[in-house]
Amino acid sequence: MKKIKITQVKSGIDRSERQKQTLIALGLKKMNASKEVEATPQILGMVRKVEHLLKVEDI
Template identity: 60%
Template structure:
């Protein structure tokens, strides 16, 4: 299955708690941290909820 590299580029400070929880669920908790995740529909939905806080690219 394909993998995505996600990097947190925005702070969750002042955002709804749901968005902060989504970042934690994706494995992100600090600015400029990256993580590789499987490309599944559930992950895509989580990324859509915090698209303004993350950068998404294809993993190598």
């Protein structure tokens, strides 16, 4: 399976509770935190919901 690197570039402060929980589910808790994850349909759906807060790179 393909891997992607996601980096949080904007704060989750003043966002909806759903978006905050999505960031936590992706494993991102702080600004500029990065995580390498498998590009499953579930992960890609979560990334799509908060893509305005993230930077996504292919590995």
